[in-house]
Amino acid sequence: MTGTDRLALALSWVVALGCVIFLMLPIVITLAASFTSSAVYTLPPPEWSLRWYQSLERRSGLWEAVTLSLNLAVVSTAISLILGTLAAIAVTRGSFRGREAIATFTVSPLMMPGLVVGVALLQFFREIGLRDAYVSLLLGHIVITLPFVMRTLLASMAAFDFSLVDAARTLGLSYPRAIFQVLVPNLAPAYLTGGLFAFLASMDNYPISIFLTDARNKTLPIKMLQYLEEQPDPSLAAISSGLILLACIVLVIGSRTVGLNRMIRG
Amino acid sequence: MTGRAERIGLLALPGLSFLAVIYALPLFMLLLKSVQIDGQFSFAEYVAFFSDSYNLSVLWRTVRVALLTTGLALIIAYPTAIVMARAKGFWLSVFLVAMVLPMSVGVVVKAFAWTILFRTRGVLNDTLMSLGITDAPIRMLFTETALIIGAANVFLPFMVLPIYAVLRQMDSRLPEAAASLGATPVFRFMNVTLPLSLPGVVAGCAFTFSLAISMYVIPSLIVGERQQTLSMLTARSFLYLRNEALGATISSILLLIAISVVLTSSWAANRLGARQ
Numbered sequence: 001m002t003g004t005d006r007l008a009l010a011l012s013w014v015v016a017l018g019c020v021i022f023l024m025l026p027i028v029i030t031l032a033a034s035f036t037s038s039a040v041y042t043l044p045p046p047e048w049s050l051r052w053y054q055s056l057e058r059r060s061g062l063w064e065a066v067t068l069s070l071n072l073a074v075v076s077t078a079i080s081l082i083l084g085t086l087a088a089i090a091v092t093r094g095s096f097r098g099r100e101a102i103a104t105f106t107v108s109p110l111m112m113p114g115l116v117v118g119v120a121l122l123q124f125f126r127e128i129g130l131r132d133a134y135v136s137l138l139l140g141h142i143v144i145t146l147p148f149v150m151r152t153l154l155a156s157m158a159a160f161d162f163s164l165v166d167a168a169r170t171l172g173l174s175y176p177r178a179i180f181q182v183l184v185p186n187l188a189p190a191y192l193t194g195g196l197f198a199f200l201a202s203m204d205n206y207p208i209s210i211f212l213t214d215a216r217n218k219t220l221p222i223k224m225l226q227y228l229e230e231q232p233d234p235s236l237a238a239i240s241s242g243l244i245l246l247a248c249i250v251l252v253i254g255s256r257t258v259g260l261n262r263m264i265r266g
Numbered sequence: 267m268t269g270r271a272e273r274i275g276l277l278a279l280p281g282l283s284f285l286a287v288i289y290a291l292p293l294f295m296l297l298l299k300s301v302q303i304d305g306q307f308s309f310a311e312y313v314a315f316f317s318d319s320y321n322l323s324v325l326w327r328t329v330r331v332a333l334l335t336t337g338l339a340l341i342i343a344y345p346t347a348i349v350m351a352r353a354k355g356f357w358l359s360v361f362l363v364a365m366v367l368p369m370s371v372g373v374v375v376k377a378f379a380w381t382i383l384f385r386t387r388g389v390l391n392d393t394l395m396s397l398g399i400t401d402a403p404i405r406m407l408f409t410e411t412a413l414i415i416g417a418a419n420v421f422l423p424f425m426v427l428p429i430y431a432v433l434r435q436m437d438s439r440l441p442e443a444a445a446s447l448g449a450t451p452v453f454r455f456m457n458v459t460l461p462l463s464l465p466g467v468v469a470g471c472a473f474t475f476s477l478a479i480s481m482y483v484i485p486s487l488i489v490g491e492r493q494q495t496l497s498m499l500t501a502r503s504f505l506y507l508r509n510e511a512l513g514a515t516i517s518s519i520l521l522l523i524a525i526s527v528v529l530t531s532s533w534a535a536n537r538l539g540a541r542q
Binding site for chain 2: 002004005008011012013015016018019020022023024025026027029030033041083084086087089090091093094095096102105106108109111112113114115116117119120121122123124127139140142143146150196197200203204206207210211221224225228236237240243244247248250251254260261263264
């Protein structure tokens with residue numbers, strides 16, 4: 001190694017470690033701010049306290065928002081996993097033309113501005129007379145979750161040996177059973193990764209949901225932004241810390257079962 | 267077998283028809299609406315949008331913020347991806363957690379954390395003042411710099427990971443081979459590492475730029491209503507002003523920008539792939 005090499009490597013390490021700190025900063029700040037005894041955000045907190053966690057009980061509509069968000073995330077991810085499995089099998093195993101285009105199309109909502117999709121859905125649902133906010137939100141959240149599932153399933157099915165499914169068929173399993181008992185367990189890492197990221201994306205979505213809610217159906221991110229306008233005390237940091245905990249749980253599940261390196265490859 | 271292979275294609279129908287009706291059709295109708303006035307084909311809404319100097323300043327701010335965010339993210343991400351691609355064991359886990367954990371924590375949470383950090387009497391100003399860098403607190407919240415820092419923070423993993431993925435696949439013996447043939451470090455970087463990592467850079471920049479151009483939660487929390495972006499103007503025209511024609515036009519402009527970024531980046535990725 002020459003001197004220039006060593007200098008470049010040392011500089012890269014400085015940037016990389018700075019990057020790690022930069023990325024973790026918002027998480028650490030949120031956690032620290034949530035345990036303050038003060039009524040305003042002072043860091044480090046003058047005294048540690050759980051008062052803002054206890055105050056969450058008094059937040060009106062918080063629990064409804066949490067259950068609605070969890071409900072939407074679970075149901076939309078489940079539907080996306082089913083639709084995604086079928087579509088990914090078709091793209092990987094089918095012999096029709098335009099399979100590449102279908103793959104690109106199903107992943108494309110990831111690259112589209114969320115707000116624009118939200119506006120388009122708002123006008124479309126109004127046009128067809130769909131007034132139910134829950135159904136509108138659910139349909140919107142399937143559009144959010146499906147591309148995450150498709151991305152991981154397409155990548156992993158391309159590497160899957162489909163002769164296993166054929167073998168199960170010759171042993172007497174019907175095609176749907178063969179898919180469910182052979183393909184799905186074999187691709188468990190892809191299902192887990194795609195499903196977890198889809199779940200988190202749905203939990204976090206604001207730009208699409210804001211156009212599809214009504215007064216009674218408010219998702220957690222919408223409720224949080226509303227609290228932030230009305231009463232921005234550290235209880236918001238406590239809600240955020242709850243969401244950080246949820247992300248940590250998801251990551252521990254993911255890294256134990258799939259491994260972090262595999263999770264990011266999707 | 268051809269019969270079955272053809273029938274397998276039918277499995278795509280449920281998902282495809284769902285996306286066709288609940289995603290493609292609404293977007294198409296939105297585009298259509300932006301070029302129609304009372305059922306007549308017309309570009310009048312676009313002409314009106316582009317002849318208003320306020321709208322132009324919002325458009326320029328949106329593009330400028332997205333470009334600077336992408337640039338800042340790239341400057342931090344590139345060296346990080348190089349270090350990550352060579353890291354093993356403990357350090358690799360540290361980097362992976364630092365990428366995946368923030369990706370799993372929502373945008374609302376992170377944008378909110380940045381508003382705490384950027385407060386006039388916040389952590390950043392206290393640190394700067396105790397270090398003696400400034401005497402009085404600097405106003406950071408509601409500035410464009412704060413927005414770019416916050417946005418780069420949120421989108422950084424989407425820039426690092428694609429570059430990391432291509433560098434990880436690169437044969438680490440290639441730069442060594444170049445070195446043993448007498449290539450200087452600069453020559454090696456410019457002619458071996460950089461060209462091989464370009465597809466990752468293109469993918470990362472395209473993804474970061476398209477996220478940054480259409481971000482909504484981050485600017486509304488960090489800069490607020492005072493400095494509008496295209497997304498905020500869209501939301502405002504629908505939710506508060508009830509000016510749906512303007513909203514449809516701005517969303518169509520955002521949509522066209524997003525589509526052209528996708529097409530340009532996949533074209534660039536194909537060309538880079540073909541050259542290697």
